Amino acid sequence: MSRKFGFLGASLLVILMSASVLQAETPQAAPAQKAKPRVIVLGVNGMEWDFVRPLLVRGEMPNLARLIANGSSGYLKTISSPNCPKVYTTFFTSTTPPENGITGFVVNGQTANTHMLKEEPIWSILTNNGVTVGMANVPATFPVMPVNGYMVSGMLTRGKDCEDGVLCSPKLTEVEGGEAVYPAALKPELLANVGDFYIDCARIPKLEALAGHETQSVNEWLAKVDTIRAQQTKLFDYLLTKYPKDFTFMVQSCEDRVGHWLYPIQPHNVGYNAKVHGARVDAFPNQYRAFDKVLGMVLKHVDENTYVFIISDHGIKPLRYSDAHAHMDHPMDSVIAKHDFKDGDEVAGAFIAVGPGIKKNQHVMGLQVSAYDIAPTLLHLYGIAPPKQMKGRVMTEIFEAAPAPASTTAGK
């Protein structure tokens, strides 16, 4: 615990010190500081290359195709039995779940939350090094923590009708048990300018509740998913426009949720229900078509000097017969596809990286880079050496040999 308060305290101190320095000096007296690299990380929860590739080939994801052509991409090796809170915390800390404290949706009977973090997350390291940080809807960031910028929590935010460990999607005004927005003054501003948005994707309905009106229920649920994505797009656009930061991290979560119960499985797959799974076989690929439009909006905020990283924590595959009675990674009903395979290589994630000094049109083969490499690579862009507890390495294969990626003097 002391360690946690140590870095939190340090973050606050830096913010307070920066504020007082700004007040004490006239603009002319401010030290000439080299501009920090601008980095935007867009996370896609459970992006599955098996579905993305055919859409790319058919020209149905033009924005992602452009990024792939202009950067380096490939599989991202994930961890064992991957799920969102575990892998995202690995992204944040480059440590294993037992080391960082986030071992699943539920830890010691409680929904995973930021009070449980045992290793310093990247937003704190960046803050301590004077990098401005903006984060929105990133999983496992509830309650929000102070940063040199803003933070709006995402998946695992608790609120009205939430049960421990069960995913729910409270609206911003329905959040309970902690703050979803930092700084506090940003919350009324978002309510006024973006609206009372859902903070996570919609919960999957129970199968028995759909009986007799499957198609209608599926369509209604998908309409809610569309609403949530539209709200999320508005939120991201507002924040990117009004509060541009050196480092921005935003995450979409509806792709994964739709995949879990509307993956277009076949009659021979486990859990097939013709009335449900025949209703909207386009639903899952449609999530990626929709993601590409969100990406298009984000790219309007990007110039050729901005680094863009698209990362996904894992893929997703249909259940197998051996899984039929096994527990599911998401504690919810109606699941027909999952990603908590013990061997994470079966459901590798994805990465696409674009920016100054990053190789263009390069496909990194196999599973060379891993979820552990995300934090060291992002820190490297700011010239910050990874702290010794980090397991990963800088993804050197994505960078041109020379010139070296933009670097500032190492912080602290």
Ligand SMILES: [Zn+2]
């Ligand atoms: Zn999932």
